[in-house]
Amino acid sequence: MRQLLRSTPVGRLLRRVRWALAASAEPVGVGRLSLRLARGVAETGVPGEWVVRLENHSRRSWPRSGPGAVALRHQWVGLTEKPAGPAVTTALPATLLPGDWADVPVAVTPPAAPGDYTLTWDVTAGGSPVADGPTESAAVHVAFARATDIDYHHVFRTADLETNSWWVVGAYHSREEYARSSAARRGMLVEQGLTPDSRVLDVGCGTGQMAMALEGYLSDRGAYYGTDIGREAVEFCRRTYRRPNFHFDVGGMTTVPFPTAAGPFDLAIFFSVFTHTFVDESALLLAECARLLGPRGAVIADVIVSPLVARGAGHRGEMRVNRDHFLRVAEAVGFRPKLIAVFPWAADAERLMLRLDRC
Numbered sequence: 001m002r003q004l005l006r007s008t009p010v011g012r013l014l015r016r017v018r019w020a021l022a023a024s025a026e027p028v029g030v031g032r033l034s035l036r037l038a039r040g041v042a043e044t045g046v047p048g049e050w051v052v053r054l055e056n057h058s059r060r061s062w063p064r065s066g067p068g069a070v071a072l073r074h075q076w077v078g079l080t081e082k083p084a085g086p087a088v089t090t091a092l093p094a095t096l097l098p099g100d101w102a103d104v105p106v107a108v109t110p111p112a113a114p115g116d117y118t119l120t121w122d123v124t125a126g127g128s129p130v131a132d133g134p135t136e137s138a139a140v141h142v143a144f145a146r147a148t149d150i151d152y153h154h155v156f157r158t159a160d161l162e163t164n165s166w167w168v169v170g171a172y173h174s175r176e177e178y179a180r181s182s183a184a185r186r187g188m189l190v191e192q193g194l195t196p197d198s199r200v201l202d203v204g205c206g207t208g209q210m211a212m213a214l215e216g217y218l219s220d221r222g223a224y225y226g227t228d229i230g231r232e233a234v235e236f237c238r239r240t241y242r243r244p245n246f247h248f249d250v251g252g253m254t255t256v257p258f259p260t261a262a263g264p265f266d267l268a269i270f271f272s273v274f275t276h277t278f279v280d281e282s283a284l285l286l287a288e289c290a291r292l293l294g295p296r297g298a299v300i301a302d303v304i305v306s307p308l309v310a311r312g313a314g315h316r317g318e319m320r321v322n323r324d325h326f327l328r329v330a331e332a333v334g335f336r337p338k339l340i341a342v343f344p345w346a347a348d349a350e351r352l353m354l355r356l357d358r359c
């Protein structure tokens with residue numbers, strides 16, 4: 001009944017008079033913020049509506065405009081506890097009298113880098129944060145916007161691989177750059193123990209960048225097994241790399257198509273593959289390698305790591321992982337990780353080349 005009376009025009013007027021008499025020494029900060037519509041997941045740069053309830057428990061009006069205007073403020077904070085972008089202020093829909101509340105719809109734009117963030121909310125008065133004012137926060141997983149995702153099946157199906165084999169699998173600007181990268185990767189593998197007699201498993205072989213590098217390098221005692229989820233890419237490799245000890249087959253998202261008897265392999269390589277798979281898929285592919293590698297065998301793989309990511313964030317176009325989480329996952333499926341090299345990638349991410357030894 002009391003509540004009902006409070007919401008009538010007479011009730012509001014009485015409150016206004018009462019609080020106006022009591023008021024001016026009262027701090028703005030007495031109030032409550034609560035999230036009526038929060039979004040636990042979001043996409044980079046794609047705005048979504050949040051609804052925040054603001055309750056004025058103080059004895060003062062909270063003006064919508066003017067020098068002492070009260071406003072809502074939000075800010076993204078990354079896992080590293082650094083703010084990710086500027087604080088954004090939203091005006092109240094109307095002046096809030098003491099005891100009043102309003103549900104404020106706010107268009108919130110997530111940060112540009114995927115990751116695991118906290119979205120913090122508080123109140124400002126006259127443009128400054130209110131000490132001891134109401135605050136609220138929510139955890140938000142920010143993924144890459146889907147429009148930039150990759151469908152490799154579509155990519156391979158629609159490409160002319162005879163002319164575009166070097167272009168479809170990465171950001172290479174020319175066939176020569178693709179060939180240089182292929183030779184450089186072979187050099188790195190030699191440093192990691194590759195010999196002409198090695199048995200190599202290439203998961204996510206694409207259009208054969210490493211088959212090209214190894215075709216003239218491996219002896220007849222060595223062997224190369226390439227697999228990819230892209231049937232067209234595998235068929236292209238079969239047509240192009242025809243040595244009898246070179247084998248290609250279509251794999252599943254989390255399975256390698258070769259029987260255990262095809263091993264044991266000395267090296268399993270994943271170049272630019274875990275940069276496109278979800279962490280649980282990467283774990284299952286590593287478990288397949290544990291099946292196929294010899295006891296002294298190793299995986300060589302690159303991953304994109306970001307301190308803004310708790311586990312993994314991204315999509316098939318680009319997956320970023322938390323470094324420690326990925327290393328723990330690799331250990332859980334039977335590998336001892338070692339860092340080979342670090343490459344710059346983006347403002348908040350770098351690319352690691354890892355060696356994972358059987359343990």
Ligand SMILES: C[S@@+](CC[C@H](N)C(=O)[O-])C[C@H]1O[C@@H](n2cnc3c(N)ncnc32)[C@H](O)[C@@H]1O
Nearest residue numbers: 152169204205206209228229230253271272273
């Ligand atoms: C960026 S390309 C790199 C190709 C090749 N490794 C290279 O460096 O040129 C990524 C490749 O991984 C393949 N791929 C993605 N997910 C895969 C999975 N779960 N198993 C096997 N191949 C996969 C894609 O079809 C694509 O050919």
